Amino acid sequence: MSNAFLHNICLQRESKSYIDSLYAILTAAGLFQGPKYMLSGLTGMAFKMSVHEHLLPLSVSAYGQWGNEHEPAITNLGLLSETDAGRTRHPTFRWYQEQAVIAVKQSLDRGVGAIYWIPEFGVIQGYDDADQVFFVQDGWNAESQVVLYDNFGLNFTPFWYYETFGDRVAIALQDMVLESLRLAIQDWHTPYKTLPNTDIASGKLAYTFLREGLHGGAYDAGGAVYILDAYAVSRTEIRDYLRDVQGMWPELLGALNCYEEIVKMLPNMMCCMQENQGVRQIDSDRIAELVTELGVAEVLEDQAIRLFQVISEQYPDRKRTTLPRWGAHSPR
Amino acid sequence: MALQKVLLENLTLPQHANSYIDALHAILTHQGWITCSKSMLAGMTATAFRFTVDCRLTAESTSAYNWIAENFLAADFIGVTASSAAGFHFEPTFPLYLKQALSDIRKSLDRGIGCAIWQDRFVVVAGYDEDQQVLYISDGQAEGYRTLPYAQFGKGDSPYWYYQFLEGHIVLDEIAVYQESLVQAIFKWETHELMLPEAEYACGEAAYDAMIEAFRTGNYDPLGVREVIPYYATAKKDIATYVAALERYWPELRDASEKYRDVAQQWEKAARLFTTIETVDNLAPINTIIDLFEAAKVLEEEAVLSLKRLMRETINNRFHDIGLR
Numbered sequence: 216m217s218n219a220f221l222h223n224i225c226l227q228r229e230s231k232s233y234i235d236s237l238y239a240i241l242t243a244a245g246l247f248q249g250p251k252y253m254l255s256g257l258t259g260m261a262f263k264m265s266v267h268e269h270l271l272p273l274s275v276s277a278y279g280q281w282g283n284e285h286e287p288a289i290t291n292l293g294l295l296s297e298t299d300a301g302r303t304r305h306p307t308f309r310w311y312q313e314q315a316v317i318a319v320k321q322s323l324d325r326g327v328g329a330i331y332w333i334p335e336f337g338v339i340q341g342y343d344d345a346d347q348v349f350f351v352q353d354g355w356n357a358e359s360q361v362v363l364y365d366n367f368g369l370n371f372t373p374f375w376y377y378e379t380f381g382d383r384v385a386i387a388l389q390d391m392v393l394e395s396l397r398l399a400i401q402d403w404h405t406p407y408k409t410l411p412n413t414d415i416a417s418g419k420l421a422y423t424f425l426r427e428g429l430h431g432g433a434y435d436a437g438g439a440v441y442i443l444d445a446y447a448v449s450r451t452e453i454r455d456y457l458r459d460v461q462g463m464w465p466e467l468l469g470a471l472n473c474y475e476e477i478v479k480m481l482p483n484m485m486c487c488m489q490e491n492q493g494v495r496q497i498d499s500d501r502i503a504e505l506v507t508e509l510g511v512a513e514v515l516e517d518q519a520i521r522l523f524q525v526i527s528e529q530y531p532d533r534k535r536t537t538l539p540r541w542g543a544h545s546p547r
Numbered sequence: 548m549a550l551q552k553v554l555l556e557n558l559t560l561p562q563h564a565n566s567y568i569d570a571l572h573a574i575l576t577h578q579g580w581i582t583c584s585k586s587m588l589a590g591m592t593a594t595a596f597r598f599t600v601d602c603r604l605t606a607e608s609t610s611a612y613n614w615i616a617e618n619f620l621a622a623d624f625i626g627v628t629a630s631s632a633a634g635f636h637f638e639p640t641f642p643l644y645l646k647q648a649l650s651d652i653r654k655s656l657d658r659g660i661g662c663a664i665w666q667d668r669f670v671v672v673a674g675y676d677e678d679q680q681v682l683y684i685s686d687g688q689a690e691g692y693r694t695l696p697y698a699q700f701g702k703g704d705s706p707y708w709y710y711q712f713l714e715g716h717i718v719l720d721e722i723a724v725y726q727e728s729l730v731q732a733i734f735k736w737e738t739h740e741l742m743l744p745e746a747e748y749a750c751g752e753a754a755y756d757a758m759i760e761a762f763r764t765g766n767y768d769p770l771g772v773r774e775v776i777p778y779y780a781t782a783k784k785d786i787a788t789y790v791a792a793l794e795r796y797w798p799e800l801r802d803a804s805e806k807y808r809d810v811a812q813q814w815e816k817a818a819r820l821f822t823t824i825e826t827v828d829n830l831a832p833i834n835t836i837i838d839l840f841e842a843a844k845v846l847e848e849e850a851v852l853s854l855k856r857l858m859r860e861t862i863n864n865r866f867h868d869i870g871l872r
Binding site: 290293294295297299302304305306307309310311314381382383384386390410411412533534537538539540541542543544545546547 | 610611612613614615616617619620623626628630633634635637638639640642643644646647665706707709714715717719741742743744867868870871872
């Protein structure tokens with residue numbers, strides 16, 4: 216009977232739950248050094264923005280088919296990742312669940328935590344064969360939560376997901392930054408990431424969905440607050456990231472200025488939400504103001520993306536000029 | 548403990564085999580997990596129903612699909628569990644994945660199960676030799692096995708590396724497998740593969756229009772078309788055999804079965820025309836070819852309508868996304 220527990224893993228909910236989890240795992244394993252915004256920037260994850268037409272809370276993590284979205288992010292760090300995911304209702308799930316349990320335990324034995332869809336994403340930091348359990352950090356509770364091997368992957372959403380990490384190759388910082396800009400461009404210009412569904416928009420169109428959702432009034436109140444909070448965090452991350460890497464290309468300074476402007480608008484946007492009996496809500500009197508500001512932010516972000524494009528076009532991009540044999544969609 | 552050398556006897560791709568389903572059939576048959584014909588497997592996994600062309604009918608048409616998603620599904624539909632990975636060999640992380648791939652492939656061979664890999668085409672790995680640092684490959688071209696040095700894995704002319712290894716086998720309800728395959732057949736006929744730019748590729752029904760258009764305008768790859776047409780002629784023949792076999796369970800399939808049989812005949816005629824045309828310039832029967840594909844399109848459309856009538860309950864339950872199980 217074996218067991219493992221990685222005491223140095225500490226999940227803090229600040230960014231997207233995937234990045235929070237990744238950061239906790241990689242820093243504990245010595246696979247990443249630096250602030251969280253750098254991880255969020257280099258992986259391109261900070262740029263991801265998705266909004267459901269009714270501003271449902273799922274918007275924040277519905278930025279695409281996870282496997283396809285996370286793969287380029289992890290590859291850009293030079294890391295090998297092993298991941299499996301799917302829908303728990305499929306008849307082969309039980310078998311994949313057993314294999315996943317083995318793979319996660321092996322990863323923990325190597326001293327590397329695993330990303331796990333709770334939901335949202337969290338970290339598996341330990342296991343104990345005697346009790347047949349995993350210990351999962353969810354970032355909300357100080358104590359890790361217990362998940363039985365038999366219940367691995369089961370949750371109220373139809374999806375299961377885990378990811379572990381292997382070795383890392385060194386990639387030059389400038390190459391990583393260039394690729395992160397390209398990931399940002401790609402996300403900005405991809406309107407729908409979960410086709411054939413068109414109720415969740417990505418990138419530029421996500422701004423439209425957000426404004427129209429707020430404007431229409433029939434939105435999910437909690438979801439709207441969550442989307443705006445996540446928006447504020449990610450735009451701040453982008454600003455911090457660009458501050459650190461702006462010296463690489465002259466155009467980045469212009470892009471940084473756009474995000475500086477956006478971040479300056481955030482306090483006022485946040486003020487459009489009020490606490491009422493312990494629950495934060497958007498002040499309906501200030502929706503018009505919020506919608507206007509989001510419109511300004513979209514224009515600024517569009518300008519920044521155009522500057523990214525100027526940089527991107529200076530270098531060949533084999534990855535995007537060669538048609539892949541993966542991505543775009545996951546198994547049905 | 549890892550072995551030094553493994554060669555799985557009798558695991559070979561038949562001559563002229565060139566598709567993923569050929570590789571899967573060879574591996575599963577060798578493993579003893581299936582005893583059915585390749586046509587039945589191509590039907591059950593719904594791979595025979597994939598019909599995609601690049602608008603210029605280049606040879607690449609036959610492998611232009613999402614291997615990770617679709618080849619996983621092929622296995623999943625029949626209860627075979629599998630793992631796979633793929634990427635561009637020019638990515639900086641390729642050395643890490645190469646190491647992982649060789650380790651996974653060797654482990655699979657140690658368990659006695661062959662692997663499907665992409666080495667400019669889908670081929671089967673039937674063994675390895677640690678001393679020589681080579682894989683033994685059966686590629687459907689040369690007789691027997693050829694060696695592929697470990698270091699050359701995934702580094703063919705095409706930019707892709709890919710491997711899939713099979714792990715387990717869960718017995719599924721046979722009828723449910725057949726039923727799902729027919730729903731997937733409809734899905735493939737109606738749906739464009741998301742990974743492919745719509746301006747350059749066409750799928751299902753639209754693939755017929757693209758082919759006919761290419762022949763009308765003469766804007767097609769004369770060498771590519773000689774691979775594309777026989778490839779899909781084989782697929783259509785597999786469909787005809789498969790659907791005819793399913794009449795046992797659903798006598799109502801008779802209509803679709805007859806239509807698919809006629810579709811396959813049209814394709815066979817077209818394939819024969821192309822193999823008899825000696826030179827690129829000598830395309831006198833182009834109008835005949837267009838007629839054949841126009842007729843085939845109508846027939847296949849009718850066949851699919853017939854399937855839709857039979858499967859209407861499942862389709863209705865899936866609302867706007869009939870491929871999603």
